[in-house]
Amino acid sequence: MAYTLPELGYAYDALEPHFDAQTMEIHHSKHHQAYVNNANAALEGLPAELVEMCPGQLVSNLDKIPAEKRGVLRNNAGGHANHSLFWKGLKKGTTLQGALKDAIERDFGSVDAFKAEFEKAAATRFGSGWAWLVLTAEGKLAVVSTANQDNPLMGKEVAGCEGFPLLGLDVWEHAYYLKFQNRRPDYIKEFWNVVNWDFVAERFEQKTAHCNCAK
Numbered sequence: 001m002a003y004t005l006p007e008l009g010y011a012y013d014a015l016e017p018h019f020d021a022q023t024m025e026i027h028h029s030k031h032h033q034a035y036v037n038n039a040n041a042a043l044e045g046l047p048a049e050l051v052e053m054c055p056g057q058l059v060s061n062l063d064k065i066p067a068e069k070r071g072v073l074r075n076n077a078g079g080h081a082n083h084s085l086f087w088k089g090l091k092k093g094t095t096l097q098g099a100l101k102d103a104i105e106r107d108f109g110s111v112d113a114f115k116a117e118f119e120k121a122a123a124t125r126f127g128s129g130w131a132w133l134v135l136t137a138e139g140k141l142a143v144v145s146t147a148n149q150d151n152p153l154m155g156k157e158v159a160g161c162e163g164f165p166l167l168g169l170d171v172w173e174h175a176y177y178l179k180f181q182n183r184r185p186d187y188i189k190e191f192w193n194v195v196n197w198d199f200v201a202e203r204f205e206q207k208t209a210h211c212n213c214a215k
């Protein structure tokens with residue numbers, strides 16, 4: 001079964017005025033769709049064991065993919081997994097609270113210190129990539145960033161970092177250029193108004209799904 005573009009679960013204009021409807025529509029229906037299409041094309045002819053994995057599982061197992069398809073699936077199954085998580089992490093009006101807030105204060109010192117570290121990771125990622133809040137194998141929260149469509153699930157040797165991603169911020173220009181042009185720091189600041197803390201907290205407490213993405 002091929003991957004499909006997941007529904008957002010909210011309207012393209014649901015995050016206005018922070019994230020604009022036009023960017024959301026192009027980002028979801030064009031950019032994310034292209035990653036799905038390219039991944040499906042590359043999955044053709046591969047063993048069922050690989051094809052049946054969700055994108056998060058697949059990018060956790062890049063070494064099992066034939067070398068000639070590894071790069072295209074790293075980029076496109078990676079893009080699919082990353083964006084599927086990104087959409088779920090967005091919602092207006094939620095509050096950071098409970099066990100997740102406690103863990104952030106424990107591991108970063110304060111919520112503001114966490115935000116500052118995340119903003120720095122997002123702002124200093126050169127070129128295209130992502131900033132992440134991850135849960136490490138030791139059960140601690142950490143901020144990391146990846147290039148291109150790499151995901152912490154790919155592991156240190158591939159992505160340069162590791163961990164179970166709880167929250168991701170897309171810092172490709174396609175995510176912000178229409179509204180923010182070159183002002184990536186403004187886009188990053190606006191992100192805090194649309195983080196779906198309820199989703200992040202649920203993911204933190206369950207620690208089960210690889211990516212929550214539809215196939």
Ligand SMILES: [Fe+2]
Pocket residue numbers: 027031083170172174175
């Ligand atoms: Fe994107």
